[in-house]
Amino acid sequence: xxxxEYPVREExxxxxxxxxxxxxxxxxxxxxxxxTVFGRCAPVLLxxxxxxxxxxxxxxxxxxxxxxxxxxxxxxxxxxxxxxFLSFRMERENGVIELKQSFKYAFHYLICLRMLYFSVLTVxxxxxLITACGFDxxxxxxxxxxxxxxxxxxxxxxxxxxxxxxxxxxxAVLPAVWIIACIVxxxxxxxxxxxxxxxxxxxxxxxxxxxxxxxxxxxxxKVELKNAYDF
Amino acid sequence: MLxxxxxxxxxxxxRVLDDISIELENGLYGxxxxxxxxxxxxxxxxxxxxxxDRGEILWNGAPVQKLxxxxxxxxxxxxxxxxxxxxxxxxxxxxxxxxxxxxxxxxLKEKIxxxxxxxxLSDVAQVKMRKFSGGMIQRVGIAxxxxxxxxxxxxxxxxxxxxxKERARFRNLIAEMSxxxxxxxxxxxxxxxxxxxxxxxxxxxxxxxxxxxxxxxCSELEGKVFEIRVKTDDQAAALKKEHFIxxxxxxxGSMILRYYSEQPAGLEGERLCPPxxxxxxxxxxx
Ligand SMILES: Nc1ncnc2c1ncn2[C@@H]1O[C@H](COP(=O)(O)OP(=O)(O)OP(=O)(O)O)[C@@H](O)[C@H]1O
Ligand SMILES: [Mg+2]
Numbered sequence: 001x002x003x004x005e006y007p008v009r010e011e012x013x014x015x016x017x018x019x020x021x022x023x024x025x026x027x028x029x030x031x032x033x034x035x036t037v038f039g040r041c042a043p044v045l046l047x048x049x050x051x052x053x054x055x056x057x058x059x060x061x062x063x064x065x066x067x068x069x070x071x072x073x074x075x076x077x078x079x080x081x082x083x084x085f086l087s088f089r090m091e092r093e094n095g096v097i098e099l100k101q102s103f104k105y106a107f108h109y110l111i112c113l114r115m116l117y118f119s120v121l122t123v124x125x126x127x128x129l130i131t132a133c134g135f136d137x138x139x140x141x142x143x144x145x146x147x148x149x150x151x152x153x154x155x156x157x158x159x160x161x162x163x164x165x166x167x168x169x170x171x172a173v174l175p176a177v178w179i180i181a182c183i184v185x186x187x188x189x190x191x192x193x194x195x196x197x198x199x200x201x202x203x204x205x206x207x208x209x210x211x212x213x214x215x216x217x218x219x220x221x222k223v224e225l226k227n228a229y230d231f
Numbered sequence: 232m233l234x235x236x237x238x239x240x241x242x243x244x245x246r247v248l249d250d251i252s253i254e255l256e257n258g259l260y261g262x263x264x265x266x267x268x269x270x271x272x273x274x275x276x277x278x279x280x281x282x283x284d285r286g287e288i289l290w291n292g293a294p295v296q297k298l299x300x301x302x303x304x305x306x307x308x309x310x311x312x313x314x315x316x317x318x319x320x321x322x323x324x325x326x327x328x329x330x331x332x333x334x335x336x337x338x339l340k341e342k343i344x345x346x347x348x349x350x351x352l353s354d355v356a357q358v359k360m361r362k363f364s365g366g367m368i369q370r371v372g373i374a375x376x377x378x379x380x381x382x383x384x385x386x387x388x389x390x391x392x393x394x395x396k397e398r399a400r401f402r403n404l405i406a407e408m409s410x411x412x413x414x415x416x417x418x419x420x421x422x423x424x425x426x427x428x429x430x431x432x433x434x435x436x437x438x439x440x441x442x443x444x445x446x447x448x449c450s451e452l453e454g455k456v457f458e459i460r461v462k463t464d465d466q467a468a469a470l471k472k473e474h475f476i477x478x479x480x481x482x483x484g485s486m487i488l489r490y491y492s493e494q495p496a497g498l499e500g501e502r503l504c505p506p507x508x509x510x511x512x513x514x515x516x517x
Contacts, residue, residue: 036330040316095314099375102278102308104300146370225299 032105037113044090048083052125059133067189068133068141069196074182075129076147077154080122081175084115084158088168112159112223116216119155123148132167142197145205152212154178156219163223232256233277233383238286240272242274247272249437250286259409261331261445262417262456263508265516268434270417271311274387277415278308285452290383299422304333307381311388313372317342317361321347323359325378334379349404351397367391373401375406384408386416390423402427409453421509431508435515445508458489459501470498475517477510 007015019098038045055075062068091097091107126147135143158171185192233255245267253260262270265514275281278290279295279302288295295302308351325343343432347353350370360368369392376384390398408414408429418424423432425445433441433448441448456477461467462485470476474490481487491514495501 032330032333036327039327039330040319094316095312096316097311097314098280098312099308099328100315100331102306102310103304103328103331104304105331106303110331117460143332149287 006058024222032113033155034117036105037110037117040090040094041087044083044086047086051082052079056129056132059129062133067186069135070140070182070186071194072126072130072133072143072191073147073150073196074179076126077122077151077175077178078154079125080115080151081158083118083122084155085168085172086110087114103133105140108163108226109220109224111162112220115155115159116220119152119216120213123151126151138202142200142202142205145202145209146196148209149205149212150178152209152216156212156216159178159219159223187216232291234287234289234292235273236287236289237313238273238275238276238283238288240269240281240283248276248434250435251439252286253442255410255413255415255441257411257413259405259427260297260413260415260416260432261427261429262432262434263421263424263512264417264434265419269437270434271358271387273434274308274385274415274417277383278385279303280307290398295469305382307370307376307379307384307464309376309389311391313368315360315368317439318359320357320359321352321374322356324371325375328375329378332379338372342378344467346377349361349377351400354443364395366394368399369393370397382412384416388418389416390420391416398423398433403408421507421512425508433515440515446488448511449506449508452491452510455491455508456504456506457492457495457501458487459498461486461488474484475514477513 055078059068059075061073062071088111091100097107100110127144130140130143130147156172158174161171161174162168163168235251235253235255238248239246251273253346262273264270270370272281276283282296290302290305291297311357316327319327322340322343325346326339329339329343344353344356350373352370352374355363355367357438360371363371369389373386376386376389387510393401402423405414407418409429416423416427428444431445431448432439456516459470460482467479467486467488470488471488474492474496477488477489477491479488482491489504489510491510495503504512
């Protein structure tokens with residue numbers, strides 16, 4: 001009798017994967033344009049900029065009080081959050097999430113890109129905010145870098161929370177926690193200011209800011225390859 | 232080819248689909264089942280809006296979970312609740328959705344006008360959808376699913392809200408479309424799937440119980456559907472007690488009852504009738 005040789009398990013697995021690859025190769029999507037990413041967002045963008053202008057006015061009023069760096073920091077992610085929640089709300093009210101999720105550029109991927117672009121934009125806006133408050137030199141850079149990290153990280157966490165729970169209610173925890181933390185920190189504003197401006201070196205601030213932006217970019221790439229399934 | 236292989240799905244503890252297996256080739260499939268039977272759930276599994284608890288869905292042999300955007304690209308999907316932006320015209324809306332579908336921009340305008348023409352909306356192409364009736368919105372939804380020549384068309388209750396004329400137009404359209412692609416539509420309106428050639432899929436008690444052509448399904452009831460003209464209410468009441476009534480109608484002053492019976496009841500005036508799909512639906516889900 002002839003002995004029959006069965007292929008080993010790994011080999012079967014390899015062959016399977018090779019077949020899958022040829023069936024419909026996975027390729028990266030080309031990035032959709034701004035028009036696709038921000039489509040139908042105009043009213044929400046306008047409201048968010050309204051909130052930004054309001055914050056700007058508020059900061060100009062503060063000028064330079066010992067507390068103002070912290071307050072500026074506190075305000076940093078607010079424009080972002082207002083855009084984030086309003087943007088979801090608009091899509092849900094129109095009942096288009098399910099439909100959009102079935103498209104090539106699935107809803108979650110688009111939201112992720114939208115939030116990435118918008119948080120980069122708010123970083124720029126917030127730089128204006130700090131300038132308006134009259135910071136200069138190293139203080140300006142420290143504060144801007146700390147604010148940028150805070151802003152990008154909170155955007156990233158809100159998206160991850162949404163991905164894990166499938167509901168935006170949960171990510172409402174983040175701005176709430178942020179505000180409470182800032183109110184507490186305001187009581188120790190002198191120490192916190194010293195920590196931010198003097199103790200933590202400028203280079204660390206910048207590394208953290210660049211690092212969080214890189215993390216966001218990586219995350220967006222990960223979401224792109226995901227399925228509607230995984231949300 | 233789409234293969235649904237031993238798929239089960241529960242919401243929490245509630246099992247909705249159990250061990251469903253279907254092989255689908257190009258052609259029309261009508262998913263016919265009563266409310267709450269799991270039609271939408273099955274379609275959502277196919278478009279990857281839900282993931283199966285057990286089993287797999289394969290497109291040409293590859294699991295659709297693994298295919299991602301390259302699978303979504305070949306799908307045209309009409310959800311049961313179709314969302315839209317009120318302040319858009321159909322042209323603006325379809326233009327936006329085409330971008331999300333990643334369709335090429337050249338020739339897009341012509342494509343949009345041609346799908347709007349197919350669903351009979353070309354004369355309101357530039358009117359804001361805020362002013363549309365339910366049936367018109369539904370047709371925008373169908374147009375949206377048709378855009379992009381998808382290999383796989385998944386339509387969840389596409390005929391809901393359509394008038395008889397539009398329904399007929401839709402049936403012709405679907406017959407045409409299903410020549411070179413897979414079309415799956417869910418419905419609980421029997422006439423949607425009765426007159427078109429294709430297969431009827433029926434779900435019952437979480438299982439797939441039928442996968443046949445409409446005529447093959449009807450022949451199951453051959454010799455078991457009868458009609459009788461009753462004169463008095465007592466006679467009608469007696470008949471209702473004995474047999475499963477399929478329909479009743481008034482004709483020339485007296486009542487005609489259509490009923491299901493394993494054997495002829497041996498009543499005077501009893502007439503054997505050719506069964507239709509509606510009879511089968513009623514008998515199956517009685
Ligand atoms: N998100 C959900 N959570 C819990 N149960 C659900 C959910 N969606 C559907 N169900 C339940 O699953 C069952 C099947 O629902 P499904 O929407 O698939 O039915 P259907 O056949 O499409 O009904 P219809 O004809 O009314 O559209 C129903 O009993 C419903 O209550
Ligand atoms: Mg349904």
